[in-house]
Amino acid sequence: MTRLDWLTVRGTDLVDESGAAVRLAGVGLGGWMNMENFITGYPGNEEDIRRILLDRMGREAYEAFFEAFFRDFFDEADAAHLASLGIDSVRIPFNYRHFEGDARPFELKEEGFERLDRVVTLLARHGIYSILDLHAVPGAQNQHWHSDNPTHRAAFWKHPHFQDRVVHLWEALADRYRDRPEVAGYNPVNEPADESGEVLPRFYDRLERAIRAIDPRHVLFLDGNKYSTDFSAFDARTEPLPNTVYTAHDYALPGITSATEYPGTTRGEYFDRAVVEQTFLRRTGYMRRTGTPIWIGEFGPVYSTDRSQDPWRLRLLRDQLEIYRDHGASWALWTYKDIGLQGLVYARPDSDYVELIRPELETKQRLGIDSWGGSDAGVRDILDPIDAVFDAEFPGYSPWPWGRQPHIAVLVRHILLAEPLAERFGDRFRGLTPDAAADLAASFLFDRSIERTGLSDVLREHLQPAVARA
DSSP: OOOOOOOEEETTEEEOTTSOEEOOEEEEOTTSBSOOHHHHOOSSOHHHHHHHHHHHHOHHHHHHHHHHHHHHSSOHHHHHHHHHHTOOEEEEEEEGGGTOBTTBTTOOOHHHHHHHHHHHHHHHHTTOEEEEEEEEOTTOSSSSGGGTOSSSOOGGGGOHHHHHHHHHHHHHHHHHHTTOTTEEEEEOSSSOOOTTSSHHHHHHHHHHHHHHHHOSSSEEEEEOHHHHTBOGGGTTOSSOOTTEEEEEEOOOHHHHSSOOOSSEEETTEEEOHHHHHHHHHHHTHHHHHHTOOEEEEEOOOOOOTTSTTHHHHHHHHHHHHHHHHHTTOEEEESOSEESSSSOSEEEOTTSHHHHHHHHHHHHHHHHTOOSTTOOSGGGHHHHHHHHHHHHHHOTTOOOTTTOHHHHHHHHIIIIITHHHHHHHHHHTTTTOOHHHHHHHHGGGSGGGEEEOHHHHHHHHHHHOHHHHHO
16 A cells, blocks of 8 residues: 655645655545435435435345445445546545444444445545545534535534534544645535534534644635634634635636627626636635635536536636646546536446436436526426515515526525436336446446546546656
């Protein structure tokens, strides 16, 4: 196994043991230990779909599927591929449910730690750091599916019980990894959304003390409020927390909407490199004011199925990578593997798994059920009358965090319509034998996946310019 240096914060830099500045260039491993609907194709949130799959498949086939899935989604060949691109770090998102259950809180499950250990170890063999990212917490830290939230409420901030469980889990993680430098650090809560802005900084203070009591050495990577775009909750702090990186998420609007060009106008606003840079500067103002390192924990465009928009979307990505280089920022591109929307590699469209769920994928697209990469064009006949009622009755209603239209989209598209479709999705898996279930999961093996070569080329050009020119 390659021996990796301990990393630490020194002023505006992450540095290795020799004191040399380190700029992390990474990806997120979305969809593995924290499943997401657009990544593996199901509707709704992870807890619900796993409950439905267990009901339809039965215990034996269900366990065979997920045992194979957790192994095949990321294995040795995946780590080798990332190393070949020049990637030096992987942000590993995980759901708290791998480590404890709601029926038995505070009773930790060894299998979750073993699952995480396997990938941390294989990444280290290829000279790649891991950053541990708690992506879904008890009670949900934000209002959306990626925190495994079946509702539109973030209950985590209102219930000390949920917060106690997260502190307990991080104490266990800190104890497990305290002596492992191949773990670059801990990303304790992904994309928090604390409407008050008051609980988050207090919770971070508490969590930092708890982790440091066990593990004083690892870097903390702390997300900002409002999905890691707003750091005003920390303005009252006179000094940043020690050995801490504050991390912004920096999705550029043209890359994640139904835009048709870049540079160009998206939702009435013109975007070019200068505008994208100004957004980055706004989102990272806290880091630059406090003289701490910058890490962009998530960013990156989604891609069209017909590939016609790839050139301008990849140009947007190049601009972002150059901006980060100019400002000395580390980064982690979202995401490594999926079924075709955003991944560096993706399951083949003719794979057994994608073929099995294709009717539900088509329904999801038609009804705009997925928030990420979906469109509401097919359900305007539902949404327009609702908008009309709000225009007439509640014209000033703008709920936190994103306002009225995204709020209605969550309730109608991503909950109301997703719930019955999840039941139908589960029906596709009824009657599978354990062997057939494991074969479906094997659709995510690296050697059965398709590489998004244009994206690979951009990363190689950025990370290995001399190799790319050869």
